[in-house]
Amino acid sequence: MIEVHREICAYCGCCVSVCPEGALELVDAYLDIDTNTCINCGLCVRVCPLGALEAKK
Amino acid sequence: MKREYDVLVVGGGPGGAYAAKTFAEKGYSVLLTEKRPAIGVPVRCAEGVGKKLLHEFFKPEDQWIAAEIEKANIIAPDGFKMELEPERAGSEVGYVLHRKIFDRDLVWQAAGAGAEVQVKTRAVSPLMENGAVKGAILEQNGTSHEVRARLTIAADGVESKFSRWCGVDTTVPLREMETCAQYLMTGIDIDPHATEFFVGNDVAPGGYVWIFPKGEKTANVGIGVGGDRCKPGNRPIDYLNRFVKSHFPNGKTIELIAGGVSICQPLPCTVADNLMIVGDAARVSDPLTGGGIYAALYTGKLAGEVGAKGLDQGDTSSQKLMPYDKTWRESYLGKALERNYQIKEVFVKLIDDDLNAIIHSVAKMNMSDFNTLNLIKNIIAANPKVALKLGKAGLKNLIDSF
Incomplete structure (x- = not known):
């Protein structure tokens, strides 16, 4: 499970473009994660410029 | 609707x-x-655009322009500053816009x-x-x-x-996503008509730090880091904070911008x-x-x-x-993208010693015809060790891309 720390996220969309499954979407100014599609690869967690995403077991 | x-x-x-x-x-x-x-x-966005390129589409309105850029400085990992004057800076001579x-x-x-x-x-x-x-x-x-x-x-x-x-x-691909953070800063001592680019693996691995002026004492100060180099504690925001602390300790941040650029x-x-x-x-x-x-x-x-x-x-x-x-x-765009992709592939692999050697050698060059192909040829001639390291395949790609 990927958790979004909304207090850190500055909604830039960096994570959305690296997601191989298209599981992330930047809706207006918040990030939406489709947990059914997400494969927990963690690429979004790695690429975030601010460290707003966290992989939770 | x-x-x-x-x-x-x-x-x-x-x-x-x-x-x-x-x-x-x-x-x-x-x-x-x-x-x-x-x-x-x-x-x-860092809001920079080449003057000539923008003029292809319109005569810019005054209210779009935050600053006019006359020269660019590239700062090597060892602190050496190379100045690119108008006749040498190419399309990097331009504007910093107010994107809003x-x-x-x-x-x-x-x-x-x-x-x-x-x-x-x-x-x-x-x-x-x-x-x-x-x-x-x-x-x-x-x-x-x-x-x-x-x-x-x-x-x-x-x-x-x-x-x-x-x-x-x-x-x-992760490694081709440049992950970025930027502050709009004021109260900083900068040249309002020069952009600055800091390169090096300590400052910005797989990318660079930029200072793009937006008027007197005000600039976009930002960084892009290769996505594969981004790690907890070493994310763009961390690199940016360290850079700002050492270069502009008294500057004031009035905006935080995050972003990503595909490379x-x-x-x-x-x-x-x-x-x-x-x-x-x-x-x-x-x-x-x-x-x-x-x-x-x-x-x-x-x-x-x-x-x-x-x-x-x-x-x-x-x-x-x-x-x-x-x-x-x-078009010019397609060709520039192809060429700059090849250069980028080489650039992201360079260690600081290579970057230092290249930037020092370019600064010494007296080129009447300062185009990118000439630049690359001169870099290779002046840095045989770097050229060797890039390997035949890499160099061939690079030369072929011109």
Whole structure:
């Protein structure tokens, strides 16, 4: 499970473009994660410029 | 909002706005949608653009320009500063824009030309029929609207999803996603007419730190780091904070901007049946500099011109739209993207000693004809060790790309 720390996220969309499954979407100014599609690869967690995403077991 | 248009443009950045304007000027009914409540905000850009390149499209309005840039300085990892004067800096001599105003004015122009604009309106899925795009489902105010269009323009930026939903894979490899953070700072001691680029693996691995002035004592101070180099404690924001602490300890931050720039090759194909992809969504930002304003304007305008021909003739199949793809690839833009991709592939592998050697050697060069090919040739001649390291394959690619 990927958790979004909304207090850190500055909604830039960096994570959305690296997601191989298209599981992330930047809706207006918040990030939406489709947990059914997400494969927990963690690429979004790695690429975030601010460290707003966290992989939770 | 009507139920049917000739053209639906998804995304109100420079690419979408310029496409919408071009179609509207030719008399087509156009709907431009922007998912955010306002155009141009939040900014996700260092806001620099080449003067000559911008002038290809218009004479810029005074209110767009935050600063005029006369020279560029490149700072090596060892602190050595190389100055690129106008005759040597090429298209890097340019403007730093106010994107908030610039983007909004472009949409304003599109509206003035006759395009309809809807903000806080998000395309949530394409309408697909027999594999062809026939418009989109738009969400606005909690209501879904089915909007049909003869031609749809995907101008939805770096986080593009629309073309993906239409079957085009737009995923950017991690190592080719430049992850960025920027502060708009004031009260800092800078040259208001010079951009500065700091390179080095301690400062910005796989990228660079930029200082782009926006007037006296004010600048965008930002950093891009290769996605694969980004780690907890060493994310762009961490590098940026360290840089600011050592260079501008008394500066004041008045805005935080995060962002991502793709530094990959452009999409293998930027058209499909009734669909054209422009700007960052097409992955046409510059792999070396990260710049994308010119590419968005160029592809947006070209999409308008080629798309209009298709509409005129009642045929917007991918085959009919293909001249769009072919034309931009063969243009100055396409060639620059290809060349800068090859240079970027070399640049991201250089260690600091190589970077120091290269920058020192370039500063000593007395080139009357300062073009990129000459520059590369001279770098190779002056740095045989670096050249050796790059290997025959890498060098051949580089030379072939000119």
